[in-house]
Amino acid sequence: MKKLSARRRHPLAALVVLLFALAATGGLYAAFAPAENAQADSSAQSLAIDEGKRLFAVGCSSCHGLNGEGSSTGPSLVGVGSAAVDFQVGTGRMPAQQPGAQIPKKKNIYSQSDIDAMAAFVASLGPGPVTPTKDQYTSTETDAISKGGELFRTNCSQCHNFAGAGGALTQGKFAPSLENVDPKHIYEAMQTGPQNMPSFPDTTMPEKQKQEIVAFVRYQANEAPNPGGLSLGSLGPVTEGLFGWIFGLGALIAIAIWVAAHTTKAKKS
């Protein structure tokens, strides 16, 4: 102590005190600073957004702009929400192979975690429909299928056909078949209205009704019986007529030819 007090008039004493003071404030700050905020910056969410931004820059930005603001070749993604990304990338529609009347479904090349990251990035651009969880698109009600059938016929069957087999639209566009579509993607399509499909937001079609529609579509694709045996694609009179003409009439003609060509002569041979 004696030494210290002896040197308190040393020319560098002020500097030493200053250094001490700085170290103390820094340490105190580190100890008492609002810990959550400091935490948030390294949280999973922001990591995902960063990762998503990186993937976005590689796969999506050439059409949708570096920050998803859109360009002449791709719409702005502000406000489309994570559900839209999960649907478009998850079904392989995005990244699009080439622009055209309709972007077709193809093999998805991203892993679910990559998709989630891109979805997190796009969701951070503006609020929009959020990727649904499993219990959002799975109905537990027993009468979901019949209720869903009614809703489907009112809202969906005009484009997707009464059995969900899909149908033609204008100028090369079409409503795809709903067979083998992941329930999550059906739900997301209703939420977000991909491409030319109108959307059915919760305000006009509550979550529960979407669940019922999903239940109906799944039932229709997997278990619904075909009262007549062959469904022939459930496309109605066109396939049925074609089948009748080719297989029905074809078989009759073949039989007629066979009958006429095979005589019953008692030839030896």
Added chain:
Amino acid sequence: MSDDKLPVAHDAAEGHGEAAVAENPFADPGLPPHEPRRTDIDERAAKRAERQVSLLFLVSMLATVGFIASYVSIDSDKIVYIFPLGHISALNFALGMTLGVALFCIGAGAVHWARTLMSDVELPAERHAIEADDETRADVIQQFKTGAAESGFGRRKMIRNTMIGSMALVPLSGVMLLRDLGPLPEKKLDRTDWNEATSDAPIRLVNMNTNEPMKPEDIVVGSLTFAKPGPSASRPAGLQESDEDFQEAIAKDALMLIRIQPNDIKDADSRDLGFEGVLAYSKICTHVGCPISLYEQQTHHALCPCHQSTFDLSDGARVIFGPAGHPLPQLKITTDASGYLVATGGFKHPVGPSFWERSE
């Protein structure tokens, strides 16, 4: 079959022979030699064929009995699993199978009968000119003239004229039958339930999914919603599926609600009829009245599945393709005091297909 039952050797002379062919390559080669069938020469084979034919007919009878039995005994709701077909209606399967077998066996029996047992003799039928010889023709013309003279057809003008008149009128009865296609729609399509709305007693637009009235903010850009009329003086509960005339009413009242950014609406009148970009169009095609709602949210086109009429909903539902003759009627909408979407009057133009009395 034993060889001894076959006829010895076929006699070339049975046809017209090869000698003739050698002399004149264009001569009539005649018929090939007749070859008997096994059943012609073997009585046992004939008996067997007979039994086979009867068996086929018998199977057909049994199948018909089976058809009737399945019709009365199988429950139409019953679904069974049958291997390559999957889950199918037991009744449909049984009816189709039995009827198919019954008809097939009759056909197969008839063919088998004709091939094995009916006469097998080749019969040439020679072709002749169709007209009769001169003598016959002269005779017929003579008879006709005599008949005409005797009937006094040429003299008795009254009979002739009335006969022509009666024959000319008969086809009209066929035309009369077309009346059954009626009755004419008269003014029925001019009025929908929306006509009851006035600015004092507006009718709310009710979401067909939820049965609830809607506010404009519920309808987001790019969405599609179907609506029906809410409570009105004559329907205090609004149009309900349990109403007796629901089908008839909804076939005229159905609306599709979309929302377009107001700047993207090309037709100023159409923009005024809507509310902040929310537009309410009739869902009934103006060609022959199919419900149309194949709405493409990016192009704003609505397509009719029946004959591909396409309407541009951003341009007052102008017809841009197809046979429809009029744009889709648009309903004027606004909001009431509590902010719900309402109609204050009916459609300006009749909904649905063109008809004679259409006012416009």
